[in-house]
Amino acid sequence: MIQLSSTDYDAIRLSLQVAIAATLLSLPFGFAVAYLITFVKFRGKVLLEVLVNLPLTLPPVVVGYLLLLLLGRHGWLGSLLNKADIRLIFTLKAAVIASAIVGFPLLVRSLRIGMEGIDPQLLNASRTLGARWHDTLLTVILPLSVPGLVAGSSLVFARSLGEFGATIIVAGNIPGITQTIPLAIYEYAASPTGETMALSLCLVSVVISLAVLFLHEMMAKKMARRG
Amino acid sequence: MKNVFHMITTTLLCFILLATPVLAGDINLSVAASLKEVINELSDGFARKHPGVKFVKNYGASGALAKQIESGAPSDVFISANLEWLEYLKNRKLVDTASIGTFTYNTLVFAGAPGKASSLHDLVKLERIAIGSPKSVPAGEYAMEAFKKAGFGKQLEKKLVMARDVRECLMYVERGEVDGAFVYKTDALLAKQARILFTVPQELYPRVTYPMALTVAGAKNRDADAFFAYLHGDEAKSVLAKYGFAPR
Numbered sequence: 422m423i424q425l426s427s428t429d430y431d432a433i434r435l436s437l438q439v440a441i442a443a444t445l446l447s448l449p450f451g452f453a454v455a456y457l458i459t460f461v462k463f464r465g466k467v468l469l470e471v472l473v474n475l476p477l478t479l480p481p482v483v484v485g486y487l488l489l490l491l492l493g494r495h496g497w498l499g500s501l502l503n504k505a506d507i508r509l510i511f512t513l514k515a516a517v518i519a520s521a522i523v524g525f526p527l528l529v530r531s532l533r534i535g536m537e538g539i540d541p542q543l544l545n546a547s548r549t550l551g552a553r554w555h556d557t558l559l560t561v562i563l564p565l566s567v568p569g570l571v572a573g574s575s576l577v578f579a580r581s582l583g584e585f586g587a588t589i590i591v592a593g594n595i596p597g598i599t600q601t602i603p604l605a606i607y608e609y610a611a612s613p614t615g616e617t618m619a620l621s622l623c624l625v626s627v628v629i630s631l632a633v634l635f636l637h638e639m640m641a642k643k644m645a646r647r648g
Numbered sequence: 649m650k651n652v653f654h655m656i657t658t659t660l661l662c663f664i665l666l667a668t669p670v671l672a673g674d675i676n677l678s679v680a681a682s683l684k685e686v687i688n689e690l691s692d693g694f695a696r697k698h699p700g701v702k703f704v705k706n707y708g709a710s711g712a713l714a715k716q717i718e719s720g721a722p723s724d725v726f727i728s729a730n731l732e733w734l735e736y737l738k739n740r741k742l743v744d745t746a747s748i749g750t751f752t753y754n755t756l757v758f759a760g761a762p763g764k765a766s767s768l769h770d771l772v773k774l775e776r777i778a779i780g781s782p783k784s785v786p787a788g789e790y791a792m793e794a795f796k797k798a799g800f801g802k803q804l805e806k807k808l809v810m811a812r813d814v815r816e817c818l819m820y821v822e823r824g825e826v827d828g829a830f831v832y833k834t835d836a837l838l839a840k841q842a843r844i845l846f847t848v849p850q851e852l853y854p855r856v857t858y859p860m861a862l863t864v865a866g867a868k869n870r871d872a873d874a875f876f877a878y879l880h881g882d883e884a885k886s887v888l889a890k891y892g893f894a895p896r
Contacts, residue, residue: 493823493824493825494824494825495824511776511809511825511826593776593810593820594781594809594810594811595776595806595808595809595810596808596810597805597806598806600810608781608783608784608810609783611709611712611781611784612711612712612715612783612784613711613715613718613736613784615783
């Protein structure tokens with residue numbers, strides 16, 4: 422019943438590669454931003470919060486188009502990269518960047534919930550015991566943020582698997598190189614003769630998403646039980 | 649509770665009544681993307697002579713259009729960029745067989761920045777080549793057939809950026825994100841930055857033919873019928889020639 426061609430297997434492999442890379446890429450930045458928003462007082466914090474949440478509300482094609490303007494050959498950052506012979510547009514790297522950006526708000530959100538649930542008494546205790554802020558960060562906050570980290574990571578992973586609008590604009594639809602599952606399904610869906618193939622890939626996509634979301638729910642429950 | 653029920657019923661009724669009705673003077677066109685300028689000009693010309701007629705234009709890849717018509721999208725006139733998609737609809741009895749004719753012809757070229765390539769051989773040196781997705785874009789199907797026949801199929805495999813129609817190919821090459829694209833000669837003539845680097849040898853692919861037909865719904869639409877006849881006329885021929893399409 423399920424027919425998958427070799428380009429379909431490529432699509433599945435590329436989707437997983439992009440999702441894993443995007444999650445790993447966004448983790449350090451997400452953690453840093455969540456820490457700043459939760460524990461550090463500074464002016465203009467609202468601006469940072471709004472900027473972080475922006476990719477969540479912007480249509481993904483807008484995110485993609487803005488990225489294209491930024492990283493394209495004639496773009497602001499792109500022309501500099503071009504001189505160093507680094508090429509991002511229409512490569513898998515662009516797909517990873519796009520997915521990381523659209524998933525970023527979800528990661529920060531999860532991490533913030535986790536960090537806000539940390540008992541402030543523990544932080545005060547570590548401070549009275551003489552720990553510097555980085556010591557507290559590594560030995561108290563980081564271990565206690567792990568459930569939030571895992572929950573956030575699974576959300577970024579799931580979002581990356583479904584990323585289409587920004588990806589097709591900055592990474593293009595290149596079978597075997599950047600054609601992830603949503604792009605492959607889009608190509609099949611535009612063709613009258615691609616029905617069964619589209620459905621097969623859809624099924625694979627649903628199965629992967631269900632598995633990831635299951636994991637997320639389990640982690641969220643674990644976090645709630647702790648608090 | 650009764651008030652809420654009344655409110656919901658009234659709102660729903662408003663939505664239903666405000667739904668856009670299909671007006672009698674509408675002509676729904678499903679046309680291959682490469683004919684956009686030609687059909688825009690011809691429909692404007694026709695609308696000036698026939699006030700009250702409104703065109704709903706849908707430009708895109710012929711395969712995607714065929715699928716939309718099959719799925720029930722309103723359409724009166726269908727102009728495809730290859731015979732395959734018209735045959736597809738004909739086999740499903742969705743077009744008026746008596747109306748099938750040929751609108752025009754075209755040639756396939758490779759467009760890009762000057763100096764990138766001068767023949768099919770040079771393509772293997774390029775990094776990224778834009779092509780319409782062969783699953784639904786005739787230009788892509790023609791291109792794929794051409795370089796497969798020339799023996800470059802394997803070598804060009806991982807270089808191909810799939811576009812949803814021939815105009816998107818042109819857009820990629822205009823932006824400089826690809827080294828070149830397989831487009832029609834008429835599309836390349838509209839390009840501002842890209843140039844025609846070489847014409848794909850005609851022996852490698854079937855002649856680019858644009859068949860046209862009235863759909864089953866279109867055959868019953870008097871205005872669509874009149875427009876269809878207009879497309880066969882002299883004004884249509886001169887507009888086609890103006891944009892570089894081969895004469896019938």
